[in-house]
Amino acid sequence: MQRVRIKDVAREAGVALSTAALALRDDTKLRPETRRLVRDAAARLGYVYDRSAALMRSGKSHTIGLLVCEITNPFYAELTAGVEEALDEAGFVVMLANTSESVARQRRMLERFREQPVDGVLIMPATGTPPGLLEDLERWRLPHATVVRSFRRGAHAGPDNRAGTRLATEHLLALGHRRIAFLGGGARNSVSRERWDGYARAMAKAGLASEHLPCRTDIGEAAALVQALPADGPTALVCFNDSVAFGATLGLLRSGRLPGRDVAVIGFDDIREAAAWFPPLTTIRVSPRGMGQAAARVLLERITQPEGPPRREILAPRLIVRESCGAPLRPKG
Amino acid sequence: MQRVRIKDVAREAGVALSTAALALRDDTKLRPETRRLVRDAAARLGYVYDRSAALMRSGKSHTIGLLVCEITNPFYAELTAGVEEALDEAGFVVMLANTSESVARQRRMLERFREQPVDGVLIMPATGTPPGLLEDLERWRLPHATVVRSFRRGAHAGPDNRAGTRLATEHLLALGHRRIAFLGGGARNSVSRERWDGYARAMAKAGLASEHLPCRTDIGEAAALVQALPADGPTALVCFNDSVAFGATLGLLRSGRLPGRDVAVIGFDDIREAAAWFPPLTTIRVSPRGMGQAAARVLLERITQPEGPPRREILAPRLIVRESCGAPLRPKG
DNA sequence: CTGAAAGCGCTTACAG
């Protein structure tokens, strides 16, 4: 069984090869009847369009490379779903690489994507990514955008991290807390720096000292750290993200303390599990799916208008008050 | 700035075009010195290998399409990481599509992958996938394999679901439970059927009646359902998976009951959060990452040996006893 | 290891 090519479809439909080629791409230069004629012939023969051949000739792959720093993190998984959704709508397909925070693997996959070739790359830079990577991307003229974590310049979509932890800290201050610590973060990436910064500035503004309890983004590690906190420790925790906050609540429960009543906890991200948590988690909402979609749009703009200035879309976060901050226990008034 | 082609590299290195082509793929027919010579020339010119042109000629894309039923589910996210890891080692790259359990979207993405073209597809069939899909794949001669959820035939890698829920049920029976219910599942897919079946058979063998508490795989929905369970309800829950089990423990906590002490809970999957949970979750371990790697291997075998019989790799699950089943509270002996 | 050549299946520009 020979492979069916456009030439065969053209013969079956009784039209010229160039007409068949145009008809198969639904070109409006052709009469609707002709297009139907060709489509029917293609269906009869079981014709399958070969995108790789089209790419070879036209140089457009309608494919983008997505570098995820850690796909097993629910936040990034949700973001990936948003990216994939928005790109699919635009007729693009995504090639996935999970770097697992490895700078070496990130580099290797980027070169692989370049060879593929893809029309552009969307990157959540691995922790510790050297700034030279951005320069390489620019030199390669490979359209690119970052999501969540960013370089100093270049197209980007991400949350306003400083505003987020500022909102969380100010909420806790308004509830009367004075010993407020920042739990988690500390990695060498823009998100860690910015979230810490928003908290620290809000504390300084209130004339209070900052306290950092660094730990990796790991429920177990956060839980162990919080479980061991002394009774005269912080009365409130601004957490790097929801996973760390989940760990914090588990650590409090394990040491016989009730999150919200004994120690206030606020997360960041509002991942799906946050509302169903015990106690329901007060957190900063940034909508990973929406951010993935925004990032896809920003990248597509780079691909279609490579000469324009790169757009940076900073999304405003929102404080979602539930129970883990203890607010419902202290009605204002 | 013109694009650098193999021809240019050959000229720069002072060798024939065919020699340069072989050298760039590190063919052992060539002397190491020649290979070095060519590689150095390529580096000097900033040559980028064009895989799409190679695909066009050789017909091998070294790309596979991955259809994930729900990437935001941590279990499938981890599985995706395993697939991507194993394929990368074999020099393959993955094109991702998240079907979000939509049969229509699954169909559309499959046709897209076929056009791409990919060397094969790895599928976690969306709930409600018609058996006709398998026939299409066979007719298209598109190498394929399923993961976790399966068709009646075809290459596959997945857990022994019946053995898993049987292990869980027998453990609860041994702890003295009699009113044991199955929480979650009920979707029209092989996993739901098999997990229920393993539980129901173990109950029947013990001469006990089965009880099904169906709910979607959603922490919030499971929590609400369990929170409302009466005091004379089941004393133990075999859960469809860990997410449902997490919901169950939250529902118990919300209604003032301690999971493990008041009602025993066993999950399925052993996702990362299970060990850190409060209380630590007793569950059935199937290693999503390992399963993803196994599925990748099974698919690669289909691609390299399309005429051989499809392999089905059924992985044995293991009971991981932690605290949510209450076993540590009742030392044997 | 050389050198010339065919071909993968499209896209695209062009004269009619």
Add this chain to the structure above:
DNA sequence: CTGAAAGCGCTTACAG
């Protein structure tokens, strides 16, 4: 809308 043709950048088989 036709028809013939060039070309995208590789791979591959072949005679030397």
